[in-house]
Amino acid sequence: MRFSLTSQPSADGVTEQSFTLGEIPGVLFTPRDATGPRPLILMGHGGGQHKRAPGILAGAHRFAAEGGFAVAAIDAPNHGDRPKDEQFIQFAGDMRARMAAGEHPAELVAAMHDLLAGQTVDDWQAVVTAVQELDHVGEGPVGYWGVSMGCGVGVPLLAADSRIRAAVLGLLGVHGLAGTAARVTVPVRFLLQWDDTRVSRDQALALFDALGSKDKTLHANPGDHGGIPPHETDDALRFFARHLG
């Protein structure tokens, strides 16, 4: 793990450290002058976004500043600072063509997440191991936050890695995920946007239903895909504090 840049703490007292682990570019957010172990939250970005997308930055800063958490965000394969491979470029072009031809977008989105999930799960597992070796992170409990594509690759991660003890997911339908979702058993907050034009309400309700967790809560709010209201960040903070604190 190579740290390429450590920023001064920002106005809210959060230090950002850019890192590279093998081919994975990431950012680690910690409270100013943090020492000793603390819970770690992994934040998975949406499709076409990256580790410093506005929603990731805003959440990471609040989790670190107000909750005292360490937060790691990485670029998903073929996103952000990572090179796009030939298979991805071909798939993305194919996807545009099939959507233009009227094919159901949910199936294509699910196929795209499936293409990325294997590598993403490997990446996150390596990042958790490396980040937890740092003195100011340590081996505390781990949480995951990811909606939309961050949910599509997060569900397989949760099914694969028992270090992750609680997750905020959502903004995605069940397509291609039912079996994997059934193997998720940790507490989950599932966010649904009631007027989501990109995700069918029924399919999203079906993904919530498919999660194997006994402790799971669906939070549905009016508005489109990108319009999660700010009070859900307050709630996520308390949710992680309750389960990782």
Place this chain on the structure above:
Amino acid sequence: MRFSLTSQPSADGVTEQSFTLGEIPGVLFTPRDATGPRPLILMGHGGGQHKRAPGILAGAHRFAAEGGFAVAAIDAPNHGDRPKDEQFIQFAGDMRARMAAGEHPAELVAAMHDLLAGQTVDDWQAVVTAVQELDHVGEGPVGYWGVSMGCGVGVPLLAADSRIRAAVLGLLGVHGLAGTAARVTVPVRFLLQWDDTRVSRDQALALFDALGSKDKTLHANPGDHGGIPPHETDDALRFFARHLG
């Protein structure tokens, strides 16, 4: 308004005052030694329950002790300490017979709520006016908490009384309420039990959908009708503090 009994503060520092307003028996919960105006929360109980049902007492004590709210609970018509009138007795008998004959319970439940709603709305409006004349309540903002029958009579109350600024509702389907729900415009938390054997999931989602409020959040949790998890009381406290505080 006649106060029949004022208890000593309980261990959590909440004073209970039993009152009668005309024919309405009620309880007022306030923090120990409360003086001056404060927000008021009205709590409407479920069908067959009463003003001191366990769920009402538990919520009222937390709202008063932790939020500093005044809380009023009353017996609905034909419930608790109130006499049962002939129409209600006949309706209840008829309802049992029709349910035994396999008629859809949601329609009967809706008819029962409709039978009680007119008087219940009048009762709550009189109680708000009377309670707000007390020095330790005053004319602060008002909230409403009611699920199941408390939702069935609460929706008409919210549509009728603009003094109520925020509400926690739920555990009920849309049957007979769509038009009234569309006239509700205040912030709402809507609680849904994912495995409710008494309320159809689709009908409950449809009631959430029908609410006219721009600021509304559905919280769905696994479990049957009576199994709302404790963290929803924490959430209700914060919700009321945010909108009435």
